[in-house]
Amino acid sequence: MIIGNKRIQELRESLRGRLFLPGEEDYDGARQVFNGMINKKPALIVRCAGVADVITAVRFARETDMRVAVRGGGHNVAGNAVCDDGLVIDLSEMKSVRVDPENRTARGGGGATWGDFDHETQAFGLATTGGIVPTTGIAGLTLGGGFGFLNRKYGLSCDNLLSADVVTADGRFLKASADENEDLFWGIRGGGGNFGVVTSLEYRVHPVGPVLGGEIVYPLDQAKEVLRFYRDWSTTAPDEVRADATLLSGPHGPALAIMVCYCGAIGEGERVLQPLRSFGSPMVDTVAPVPYATVQNLLTEVFRPGLLHYWKAGLFHSFSDEAIETIVDFFAGAVPAPFAAVAIEHLGGAVSRVGPQDTAFSHRGAQHSVLVLRMWQDPVETEENIDWGRRCYRAAAPFLEEGVYVNYLGDEGEARARAAYGINYERLVKLKNKYDPTNFFRLNQNIKPAPESPTPAFQTQS
CATH class of the missing domain: 3.30.465.10 (Uridine Diphospho-n-acetylenolpyruvylglucosamine Reductase; domain 3)
Structure with a gap:
């Protein structure tokens, strides 16, 4: 649908926020998102100043039959925060x-x-x-x-x-x-x-006051024994601790890093973390009492916006000795240039004490997740880096559940989206039928309305 200049001008005048069009100043900056692989060119970007602008943008898109993307932080690796030739509802100024x-x-x-x-x-x-x-x-x-x-x-x-x-x-x-x-x-x-x-x-x-946080870094040749200890220790650790183990290829070479955050009493945290900190022969141990914000910023430089990203993720059903052997052997045998990682994230605790159908997030039983990451700068290297990520994930796949954390999904198709929603998928379809029977919000890990959708629970407003 071709939208006339008059209609676009009316939209611009109805907003308290800002409208960006191709060719205008700051348009290119407004369409950029976290993952540098994403290079989409929206027809319109509405940077909303408040709820009224959001409502205006939604109604405009319905009236003009435009596809819609919604941008919050713009951090999603799949790039669903922007779209080609459609309208982006940009909330980035609504951040109070x-x-x-x-x-x-x-x-x-x-x-x-x-x-x-x-x-x-x-x-x-x-x-x-x-x-x-x-x-x-x-x-x-x-x-x-x-x-x-x-x-x-x-x-x-x-x-x-x-x-x-x-x-x-x-x-x-x-x-x-x-x-x-x-x-x-x-x-x-x-x-x-x-x-x-x-x-x-x-x-x-x-x-949440000061926490006990930081990194413990081991040489790669200790990775198998450390991961076996980490698995057993982390599975029985108290709720106050989260410890993530990551095989990584960084600027100083390949290593295993365990990032910890203990959010309880510092003295008790020292006791809880002592077995982990004393195991093996770590090269680095930065764990200390620090502000919570310090731990939250440990990965800020690594995940700086603009790098090209490929992610592939899953949830362990068997974090076994065989899984550890297989994943470490693959990583050690094919270590790429920085930055690559296999991150094993620590779940369980309070996460597992919510029922799988109490919220739409259903994967409550997993004790650990795995995320394969590859980041690079030169677009020429895209194919080889994606290939490494896929091969790494295939090595881990036999030990993973069918399900996956939806926030880590890339553009992986309908079957993977269904797996992400798990046992709650059919209930979510019924909810989609009620609140969005035309699939207006479809640029996401999409839940498609059923073909036999009931009469919409709303009347389209002009």
Whole structure:
């Protein structure tokens, strides 16, 4: 559909925020996202100043039959925050965070990042489970579940969500909580961006003062024995600790790094971490009492925006000796140039004490996840780097569940999206039929409405 200049000008004048068109100043900057592999060129980018702009953009897209992408933090590796020839609803200016220290809640805008959120909540000695890279958006991470350093103590990000404001496919503004639109509240806690534009999120926050955090780094030739010890120790560790083990090829060569965060009493943390810190012969041990924000920023430089990324992920069903042997042998036998990694993330604890159907995020039983990452700068190297990532994942695949963490999915097809939603997929389809029966919000890990969708629960507004 060709949209006339008059219609575009009317849209521009109706916004409090800013409209970007191809060829205009700052357009190229506005279409860039975290993953440098993504080079999409939207027809329109609406950088919203508030909810009214979001509603305007949704209605404009419906009236003009434009495909829509929704950008929060823009951190999703699949690049779903932008689209070719469509309309991007950009929330990046909607990033205010308000903390209520007395009630221990905090509300952030749909464009806020975890860096924004932590900056405000830590002023009161509070935090909630958030992404381990500060540039990650709070909305995208939470809608997909939300792994983070506090997840074993306080659950996933979505487990701490108290309410959310949502603009639906017909431009309605709804509150989703345990008391209002409860079905929608269930769905946005793991169902991704399939049901609307989330313009603000209210969380439960917890006292989190200085933590015991840092890295323990081992030579690669110790990786197998350290990983066997790590597996047994981490599976029985108290909830206050999360420890992630990562095979990595960094600027100083290949190694095994274990990144830890203990969010309880420092003295007790020293005792809990002592067996891990004393095992083997680490080259580096930076673990010390530090502000929570320090741990949250350990990976900031590694995950700087603009690099090209390939990710492939899964959840262990068997973190066995055989799995460790196979993964380490592959990595050691095909170590690429920096930066490559196989990250084994620590789950369990409070994550596993929520029922698999209590929220849309269903993968509650996994004790560890695995994420194969490859990052590079030169587009000429894309094919060989993706090939390494795929081969590395294939080595790990026999030890993984069918399911996968939806926030780590790239462009991997419908079957993988179904696996990400797991046993909750059919219930999510029914929810999609109710709130988005035309699949208006489809640029995501998509849940398609059933062909026999019922009459929409809304009337399209012109």
